[in-house]
Amino acid sequence: MMHKKRKTRFVRTLLLGAAVTLLSSCTIFPSRATYYYALEYSAPEATTDAVELGVVRVFEPNVSAAYNRRQIVVRDGSPRFQYLTDDMWAIDLVDTLQDFIERYFHDTGTFSEIIGEFSPLPADFEIHSAIRRLEFLCCDTPEARVEIVFELRRPDGRVLVREEFRRNEELEAGDLVAFAWGANALFLEAVAEFDQRIRDDFAGQ
Numbered sequence: 001m002m003h004k005k006r007k008t009r010f011v012r013t014l015l016l017g018a019a020v021t022l023l024s025s026c027t028i029f030p031s032r033a034t035y036y037y038a039l040e041y042s043a044p045e046a047t048t049d050a051v052e053l054g055v056v057r058v059f060e061p062n063v064s065a066a067y068n069r070r071q072i073v074v075r076d077g078s079p080r081f082q083y084l085t086d087d088m089w090a091i092d093l094v095d096t097l098q099d100f101i102e103r104y105f106h107d108t109g110t111f112s113e114i115i116g117e118f119s120p121l122p123a124d125f126e127i128h129s130a131i132r133r134l135e136f137l138c139c140d141t142p143e144a145r146v147e148i149v150f151e152l153r154r155p156d157g158r159v160l161v162r163e164e165f166r167r168n169e170e171l172e173a174g175d176l177v178a179f180a181w182g183a184n185a186l187f188l189e190a191v192a193e194f195d196q197r198i199r200d201d202f203a204g205q
Contacts, residue, residue, distance in 0.1 A: 036090040037180040039187055041100050043107045050109025054124030059117045061097045062130040073135040087176050093131055104191045126153045142174040144182035150194040163197045165190035
């Protein structure tokens with residue numbers, strides 16, 4: 001009987017020791033922290049003359065299904081890609097691009113007024129946009145790959161200006177911080193090129 005009790009006590013001690021070891025291992029090797037990356041607007045350095053073409057309504061951008069999420073997309077040069085679970089965009093790409101468009105056109109004065117998609121005010125023009133690609137090419141030659149399409153339309157749907165922005169920008173480093181900086185610069189460049197296309201097209205009218 002005494003032998004049986006000692007055996008039971010020994011088994012309990014083993015189980016308690018295993019539990020303590022498991023808990024301590026979780027403390028020693030904690031799960032990886034989640035990092036969030038923000039794309040932040042900055043005003044254009046060069047000043048431009050306001051042309052005030054009229055009131056423009058900025059519609060919510062579309063995002064291709066593969067990129068319409070917070071997780072950053074990583075490619076390795078093959079058709080394969082993955083969504084990072086611990087590295088994500090801080091703000092939805094839809095909101096980021098719309099914010100960049102509205103603030104940039106406000107700063108440049110290309111239109112007399114910028115209104116949102118659901119504003120009851122009438123508009124002379126509409127801006128539609130779509131993010132077709134935003135991904136980090138890793139490994140040997142890291143790149144930020146961005147593809148955005150912009151259209152300036154009349155309210156009746158007639159397209160006045162269409163700009164397709166495609167860039168594969170080589171990065172100085174192969175980490176996600178460098179990718180976020182690169183993507184940020186490309187978003188700003190894309191909106192600036194669209195703005196310039198509008199100005200060029202209306203300059204002769």
